[in-house]
Amino acid sequence: MPPTPTQIRAARRLREHLQTLQAVAFDVDGVLTDGTLMWSPTGDEYKTFCFADIMGISLLRRIGLKLALISGEDTPHIDRYAQKMRIPFIVKGTRDKAAAVRQLGVQFHIPLENICFFGDDINDLFAMEVCGLCACPSTAATQVLEYVSERGFTSSKPGGSGAVRELSDAILAARQLDARDVFQMRAPE
DSSP states (O other): OOOOHHHHHHHHHHHHHHHHOOEEEEOSTTTTSOSOOEEOTTOOEEOOOOHHHHHHHHHHHHTTOEEEEEOSOOOHHHHHHHHHHTOOEEEOSOSOHHHHHHHHHHHHTOOGGGEEEEOOSGGGHHHHHHSSEEEEOTTSOHHHHHHHHHHEEEOSSOTTTTHHHHHHHHHHHHTTOOHHHHHHSOOOO
8 A cells, every 4th residue: 555645744754854853862761771670689780782772873973963861860871871972961860851852952052853852751752842853662652652653753673672773774864874984984072
């Protein structure tokens, strides 16, 4: 069955957003991780991150997008990830992710319409509502999947298992960039 006119318009709108994005803000748990939290017998927290997503973030940095981590959690994992990936904007332990996204826009002089928020649960909807584009993994909460399906990018992959890389690849494709060529580029400092 051929796509409907509504589906064609939505695909065109998504492609235009992917072409004009200047920043992507990520929730951490359930997006960059699979949402699993493990505790050692001594109480240390463990989380796992996906190398495909790490490469996706690296590619986004290389094309000059500003990146951010905005999380309701306040754990050292977030700082370590930001340090490794050279992500300059971090907000941890926040209940107001929309305010954090607005702060990102002000700090880097980026209009909200050129920011994407990638989240997975209902506390992320507020940030998604203020951005020009929103994204989620296939494992997002039902309300998030419904919201994003009409307004953004839904990955076919689960959180912590390549969902971020899939968004990265879609951004590169919309800009007609080859990932191999982008990988050869030097990332801005």
